[in-house]
Amino acid sequence: MDQLPPTGKTGLGSRVVFLIDESESLRECIAGGTKSKAESISTALNSLLSQLVTVADLEVAVAGYRGDSNGGGDVGCRWGGLLAGCRFVSTAALADAPLLVENRVRRQGLPIPGAQEETVQFPIWYVPQLGGSILPVLGYAYCRHLVVAGTTPETAWSKPPLVVSFVDELVPEQVEMAVKRVLALSSPGGPPLVFHVHLGGTSAGRAVLYPSSDLHLPPGPPSDLFRWSSVLPDYLVASLRGTQAPVGVEARGMIYNASVADLIRMLSLVKVYAQQGILDAPRPGGQG
Amino acid sequence: MYRAPYTQSISRQNKACFIFLLDQSFSMEEPLGNSSNRKCDELVAAINGWLQNMAIRASGDEGIKDWMDIGVFGYRTDQQANPIIESALQGPLAGRMLVSISEIGGAPARIDTRMQYLPDEETGEIFQIPCEMPIWVDPRAEGGTPMCHMLYLAHQILAGWIGQHPRSFPPIVVHISDGESQDGNPIPYADALKSLATEDGNVLLFNCHLSMTAADPFMFPSSEHGLPDELARALFHMSSVLPEPFFRHGQSEGFPLQPNARGMAFNADMVCLIQFLNMGTQAAPGLR
Numbered sequence: 001m002d003q004l005p006p007t008g009k010t011g012l013g014s015r016v017v018f019l020i021d022e023s024e025s026l027r028e029c030i031a032g033g034t035k036s037k038a039e040s041i042s043t044a045l046n047s048l049l050s051q052l053v054t055v056a057d058l059e060v061a062v063a064g065y066r067g068d069s070n071g072g073g074d075v076g077c078r079w080g081g082l083l084a085g086c087r088f089v090s091t092a093a094l095a096d097a098p099l100l101v102e103n104r105v106r107r108q109g110l111p112i113p114g115a116q117e118e119t120v121q122f123p124i125w126y127v128p129q130l131g132g133s134i135l136p137v138l139g140y141a142y143c144r145h146l147v148v149a150g151t152t153p154e155t156a157w158s159k160p161p162l163v164v165s166f167v168d169e170l171v172p173e174q175v176e177m178a179v180k181r182v183l184a185l186s187s188p189g190g191p192p193l194v195f196h197v198h199l200g201g202t203s204a205g206r207a208v209l210y211p212s213s214d215l216h217l218p219p220g221p222p223s224d225l226f227r228w229s230s231v232l233p234d235y236l237v238a239s240l241r242g243t244q245a246p247v248g249v250e251a252r253g254m255i256y257n258a259s260v261a262d263l264i265r266m267l268s269l270v271k272v273y274a275q276q277g278i279l280d281a282p283r284p285g286g287q288g
Numbered sequence: 289m290y291r292a293p294y295t296q297s298i299s300r301q302n303k304a305c306f307i308f309l310l311d312q313s314f315s316m317e318e319p320l321g322n323s324s325n326r327k328c329d330e331l332v333a334a335i336n337g338w339l340q341n342m343a344i345r346a347s348g349d350e351g352i353k354d355w356m357d358i359g360v361f362g363y364r365t366d367q368q369a370n371p372i373i374e375s376a377l378q379g380p381l382a383g384r385m386l387v388s389i390s391e392i393g394g395a396p397a398r399i400d401t402r403m404q405y406l407p408d409e410e411t412g413e414i415f416q417i418p419c420e421m422p423i424w425v426d427p428r429a430e431g432g433t434p435m436c437h438m439l440y441l442a443h444q445i446l447a448g449w450i451g452q453h454p455r456s457f458p459p460i461v462v463h464i465s466d467g468e469s470q471d472g473n474p475i476p477y478a479d480a481l482k483s484l485a486t487e488d489g490n491v492l493l494f495n496c497h498l499s500m501t502a503a504d505p506f507m508f509p510s511s512e513h514g515l516p517d518e519l520a521r522a523l524f525h526m527s528s529v530l531p532e533p534f535f536r537h538g539q540s541e542g543f544p545l546q547p548n549a550r551g552m553a554f555n556a557d558m559v560c561l562i563q564f565l566n567m568g569t570q571a572a573p574g575l576r
Contacts, residue, residue: 047412104410205542213504246557261407
């Protein structure tokens with residue numbers, strides 16, 4: 001099943017793929033936080049999905065890659081429950097099909113006695129299941145397959161597809177060609193935007209956020225990630241600068257050794273991307 | 289017994305000394321690269337933040353430990369182009385040349401309230417809380433850039449301090465400017481400052497150039513090669529080579545340092561400025 005039945009919403013043709021490295025190394029505690037990297041990704045992603053349900057109509061795929069117990073690889077979309085087997089799911093369809101809904105406590109101040117707290121319903125679509133390491137090349141190959149499948153004639157005025165890739169174990173072997181094959185795809189809106197998220201751990205060094213060059217990145221895989229990350233479109237640069245984030249000319253969609261706060265901010269760009277799609281959509285009658 | 293230079297532990301008996309030399313010329317009105325804020329605003333935000341962090345770090349059960357002396361100086365000219373070189377500290381400490389960290393911690397000019405953005409790990413959201421921000425230094429931007437006068441005063445002050453603390457870790461001077469000296473060639477003045485020494489090593493002079501353009505920064509270069517202009521090369525010659533503890537600290541922070549890297553940043557934005565301040569002041573023994 002590629003897609004749930006249409007919901008009657010307009011559908012913008014914008015598609016986002018979240019590609020997640022689900023190797024065991026994600027059990028490490030995230031920089032600047034108290035939870036594991038896997039939990040942090042899950043919470044930030046589920047939070048984003050629930051926000052997208054209310055603000056945008058786009059199509060989303062959540063894909064992961066991990067090693068299985070037979071020494072092979074498990075690569076595929078990670079929807080469950082009513083969405084099991086789907087690849088792209090519209091945000092409208094997401095609203096009706098969370099895997100579960102938890103009660104969580106929203107902080108409204110520092111965690112000190114007397115601080116205000118609020119219990120909120122927190123829908124969950126993605127639950128991380130970690131496995132062994134496999135070459136990310138398999139994940140990118142699957143991602144390419146998704147992007148190709150998601151490019152249809154009716155997306156003629158859409159923006160480029162967006163791929164947000166969460167990487168942990170930086171294994172350069174064969175990845176370059178696989179990423180380049182994703183970046184080289186064409187769509188009516190242009191080649192895909194590929195952003196990379198690398199999270200810092202307990203002993204993480206300095207974070208590098210949205211770099212304009214690889215000058216301050218360690219050589220090797222971190223610099224490779226820079227080369228494989230797309231330049232941020234102007235509207236995303238403007239959004240970041242609006243939050244006081246220093247973003248240079250030709251900044252890339254990449255965060256390295258990032259903290260939990262950096263992760264949440266990075267994912268907020270997807271919301272901006274989605275809303276930009278609404279602004280860019282042609283008006284009725286074909287004008288604009 | 290021989291002890292390697294720049295290894296003296298910082299304590300009440302062997303205090304450290306940090307001096308900040310802040311360009312307060314008119315061009316500091318311009319926005320800092322990758323930011324919508326003025327250079328002078330970003331600069332004092334970084335300095336006030338550094339002072340607060342140091343006061344917190346020095347505090348213990350017995351109050352704030354008296355383990356370092358700090359000077360914060362501004363330099364500019366008046367309408368007749370006469371140099372104005374003075375302490376930039378405001379409030380109860382106004383006019384003081386060197387002040388102990390315990391005095392700093394106990395006597396900010398005022399307390400401002402700023403919004404702080406923190407991640408909520410339960411809901412994947414960013415929330416805002418007001419936080420108190422002690423202020424010791426206010427922004428200023430007027431007149432020219434009498435850099436040589438500033439370096440000369442720093443020499444006088446440190447010569448006196450070293451006479452009283454001959455065994456201490458050598459003083460660290462952090463000079464932050466956005467342009468060329470307008471009162472002569474600053475290199476001889478910088479050399480004179482760097483020639484001062486305690487038994488543990490020579491005075492360290494680190495230079496940070498702030499830019500209003502969003503050009504790629506140069507941080508900790510090891511040679512003149514590739515530096516963009518004469519100003520950058522002058523700052524390179526003015527800057528100390530990073531001693532071994534600083535070099536190792538920088539590498540552990542992920543900076544791709546080459547041998548003979550100098551304590552210099554060029555075209556720095558806010559992120560670089562804070563990294564530079566931390567890098568230049570946290571590698572001394574006992575401060576990490």
